[in-house]
Amino acid sequence: MYHKEKSIQIKNSASALYNNLGVLRIAPRSLTYFTVVHANVVNMVSASWDGLNYSHRQLQSKEPNVATSTSLIMQAAFCALPSRDLLVVTSQKGIQIYESDGSTMVYWHALDTPETPTDQAVFARGISAVGKSYICVGDSCGAILVFDVPSKGSNITLSDVLKGHKKSITDIASECSGSQECIADLISADDGGNLCVWKSGETFQRFNNIPGFDISCTSVKLWKGTAVAGYGTGQIRLYEAVTGILHAEVNAHARWIYSLDIAPFSGLLLSAAEDSLVRVWHLSIKPESLSVEVAHLHNECVTDTQICGAKFCDGDGYAFAVTGYDLSEIIRYTQS
Amino acid sequence: MSMRTLPLVFINLGGEMLYILDQRLNALNTSEDNSDKGVWSENDRKRVMNDIVGSMFSKDFMDELLKPQQLYSHRTLKTVLTRIAHASIMRLNPVSMDRLYELMVMAFKYQIFLCPRPKDLLLITYNHIDTIREIVKDTPVVVNQVDETHRKIIEVYSSLPEGEFQLLRQTLLIFFQDMHIRVSLFLKIQVQNPNGRFALSTSGPVPHGIEVPGLIRMFDGKGREIRRSEFPSEGSYSSSVKEGCFELHGDRVIRLGMNMYTVNNPEETHTSKDTSVKMDDTPNLLAKEELNLLARLMGSMKAEKVPKTETGFWINMFPTDQEEEEAGTSGVAEESLFEVINIQAMQDEQVTTELARIAGQFAEEEDPPLNLSSSKGDDLLAMMDDL
Numbered sequence: 001m002y003h004k005e006k007s008i009q010i011k012n013s014a015s016a017l018y019n020n021l022g023v024l025r026i027a028p029r030s031l032t033y034f035t036v037v038h039a040n041v042v043n044m045v046s047a048s049w050d051g052l053n054y055s056h057r058q059l060q061s062k063e064p065n066v067a068t069s070t071s072l073i074m075q076a077a078f079c080a081l082p083s084r085d086l087l088v089v090t091s092q093k094g095i096q097i098y099e100s101d102g103s104t105m106v107y108w109h110a111l112d113t114p115e116t117p118t119d120q121a122v123f124a125r126g127i128s129a130v131g132k133s134y135i136c137v138g139d140s141c142g143a144i145l146v147f148d149v150p151s152k153g154s155n156i157t158l159s160d161v162l163k164g165h166k167k168s169i170t171d172i173a174s175e176c177s178g179s180q181e182c183i184a185d186l187i188s189a190d191d192g193g194n195l196c197v198w199k200s201g202e203t204f205q206r207f208n209n210i211p212g213f214d215i216s217c218t219s220v221k222l223w224k225g226t227a228v229a230g231y232g233t234g235q236i237r238l239y240e241a242v243t244g245i246l247h248a249e250v251n252a253h254a255r256w257i258y259s260l261d262i263a264p265f266s267g268l269l270l271s272a273a274e275d276s277l278v279r280v281w282h283l284s285i286k287p288e289s290l291s292v293e294v295a296h297l298h299n300e301c302v303t304d305t306q307i308c309g310a311k312f313c314d315g316d317g318y319a320f321a322v323t324g325y326d327l328s329e330i331i332r333y334t335q336s
Numbered sequence: 337m338s339m340r341t342l343p344l345v346f347i348n349l350g351g352e353m354l355y356i357l358d359q360r361l362n363a364l365n366t367s368e369d370n371s372d373k374g375v376w377s378e379n380d381r382k383r384v385m386n387d388i389v390g391s392m393f394s395k396d397f398m399d400e401l402l403k404p405q406q407l408y409s410h411r412t413l414k415t416v417l418t419r420i421a422h423a424s425i426m427r428l429n430p431v432s433m434d435r436l437y438e439l440m441v442m443a444f445k446y447q448i449f450l451c452p453r454p455k456d457l458l459l460i461t462y463n464h465i466d467t468i469r470e471i472v473k474d475t476p477v478v479v480n481q482v483d484e485t486h487r488k489i490i491e492v493y494s495s496l497p498e499g500e501f502q503l504l505r506q507t508l509l510i511f512f513q514d515m516h517i518r519v520s521l522f523l524k525i526q527v528q529n530p531n532g533r534f535a536l537s538t539s540g541p542v543p544h545g546i547e548v549p550g551l552i553r554m555f556d557g558k559g560r561e562i563r564r565s566e567f568p569s570e571g572s573y574s575s576s577v578k579e580g581c582f583e584l585h586g587d588r589v590i591r592l593g594m595n596m597y598t599v600n601n602p603e604e605t606h607t608s609k610d611t612s613v614k615m616d617d618t619p620n621l622l623a624k625e626e627l628n629l630l631a632r633l634m635g636s637m638k639a640e641k642v643p644k645t646e647t648g649f650w651i652n653m654f655p656t657d658q659e660e661e662e663a664g665t666s667g668v669a670e671e672s673l674f675e676v677i678n679i680q681a682m683q684d685e686q687v688t689t690e691l692a693r694i695a696g697q698f699a700e701e702e703d704p705p706l707n708l709s710s711s712k713g714d715d716l717l718a719m720m721d722d723l
Contacts, residue, residue, distance in 0.1 A: 234547070
């Protein structure tokens, strides 16, 4: 179904972090941007669709001052808003927002770090654009910071802090089907496996809480009102987001899932785990029974590699890209 | 990221160090001409082991490690581990220490990489502690220290949720990233590939608490299962075995962290670097925090006073032709070896001196070696003769 294409070499290897691959498709310029986190650096590659041109850039995590040690980056992700695309980088010290090509930093938000270190790690993790102008970022205390983004310029403001989680945020996602009818348009996940479902707006409303089983939910997606969540048990669960009804459970992987992605136009689902396997599934929503069906389509094994990022490169799922711990390349697959 | 890595890092790396030292000291037990000279007695070996374990598991040192703090650089780690090794009468030259560090790190990286569940990092740690306890079993005072530390670790870590352990594991994986030194033992038993990467199997038992991949279950609105289907998992997994024991004593079940080195096979510890990847070569200002940590750790270690009548035993642990040559040509440099740490020359002179000063503060006063021949056997024999 898919075959391997030529990999893109990156300047350093990928770190073992959840959801460690960012992809942004720039159709008007026939380019795709990729981001891969390595310790305190984000590797950015801009790849032309004809496969002939690759340009690289590295972004460093911002240090408040020289006396402190380097800050590790937890995640880098693109946020595509109606008015503009931005790149958000979260680290132990704070949140950096760049123009999507990484050329300029437009905003910096410092996290509150205690004077004397406590045994609770401090970091920001979980990034998603939602609605017309919001970017949501989670933190290690379970809070979600909501930033209001103007259509141009750097006048980004912190407009809200959502409290719904008690454990560190692992991932945040917005409704990706493009449908305006969805009641809820944002989902967040934490280290205890709990999911919160929200509706964005001037004031965000929490619609539902889907409890976990003390096992981290490491990656979450929202598609046509269905929450798709990957867990440390290697399982994928599909819930109806607003009611919390469990539609399906898949014993998908033999180790922790590190990344999930959905191709919204085709309903293809990608799952990747530390067990070195990437799997492609098909989700279909049956309107009559309001149930969701999951069918398995394809496997790819990246030998001896603990995968940390996997994303579709386009809305149909025609191609996908994969990163692995200690691997200095972005592996690509396209449909045969 | 995680603020709780140091205790586990030191116990596991220290454990690997002890396994390797134990093997090497036993290997040195056979002299080439079968004479009685140049032989390490059982007592010598035990004494070295007891001194090192005593230093590593000292209450003050462990208390410092247990304070919440970041994992800093390889340089700091190597400095402290060298100091621990030198708590005994044994002395390692810098080339040996570098090789030793490489081995320790690759072994620990292998264990972290293949750790079935993040929580099993504790079982790996307990495997190290169990073996260490066995090594020092004839010295009740040291066994006591080991037990005390073990209890403290159980107290601090047992209740951590899996997410915390995964964060800890990710912090360690980032720290050991890009290290692909080939270890001949690992290559021999095929846990490492010729390119330096570890083998990750898609067969065998799944970790405890995980289901064998392959099943899809679908439910109706009331939570009743309405259909099952299977998919090809492309692995040959079997169901999990029983869970290991997290108490002071018990069957750990997983074997990672147990001693892989056998007594009479010193070639197992041969390493070869992937020369294209450099470790830790970017000179950077050592953060003030890091220097503070180093000072605190060094200060908390017991300074074993070796009596002046006794000369330290030098060991060149990993002799290669190149090393013999290096040792020969840098004959003058050997005098500085007794300043405990000789950090490889780097562009940041200031940092180097700072580290050396901190390390040197805690060195015993020692007389320089009387015999500076470049051959390993000669060195040791000379030392023995001088007693």
